[in-house]
Amino acid sequence: MTAHVDIRTGTATADTKPTRWQDRTGRVLMAITAAATLLPFAEGLSRLGSLPDDMVLTEFWRTCAYIVFAGMWALLAVAPRKQRGMWELLLFHKIVVTVQAAFVLDIPHATRTLIADGLVSLTTTAAYLLCRGWQSWRRGALGPDDNR
Known part of the structure; x- marks a missing residue:
């Protein structure tokens, strides 16, 4: 952790970058989550041929x-x-879908959705904290050309 002075306020702030293991762990969680998301994609493609015509476009x-x-x-x-x-x-979507699934557990696939979206909510939250995802909102975080 290094300290620097905020030019606008003149106050010292701590620059808390993630440690190497935190950053790697968060990135690996996101890579695993990305790869795991390809499974329901493949499953969805396999179901398209057996759907009634009125469901094909939505599915x-x-x-x-x-x-x-x-x-x-x-x-x-x-x-x-x-x-x-x-x-x-991502967090908004996955959390609200998880909450919605918890309220409609009596409909088909709600339990499956609760578990799947609940897990990716957890992995995304963990990676957000480990990688310090909120730091993307800092001025200059996206590079020198982003503050025009």
């Missing part, structure tokens, strides 16, 4: 969303403090 949209989520987690694994807002979007 295809849902299935393709897994690739978007896998990509978001992969981007966080590569650059966890350069993705402003992505952590928070």
Whole structure:
């Protein structure tokens, strides 16, 4: 941990970068989560042929969303403090889906959704804390050209 002085306020602040093991662990969690998300993508593709016509487009949209989520987690694994807002979007989505599933446990696949989205909520939260994901909001965190 190094200290620096905030130019605007003149106060000393602690720059708390994650340790090497914290950063690696968080990145690995995001890489595993990204890879694991490819499984429901493949499962969704395999179901498309057996769906009634009125469900194909909705199921295809849902299935393709897994690739978007896998990509978001992969981007966080590569650059966890350069993705402003992505952590928070992922956490919001996964947490609210988990909560919703908990309220509708009597419908098909709710328990499965509760477990799956609950687990990725936990892995994403853990990685966010380990990698210090909130630091992407610091001025200059995205690079010198980002503060125009």
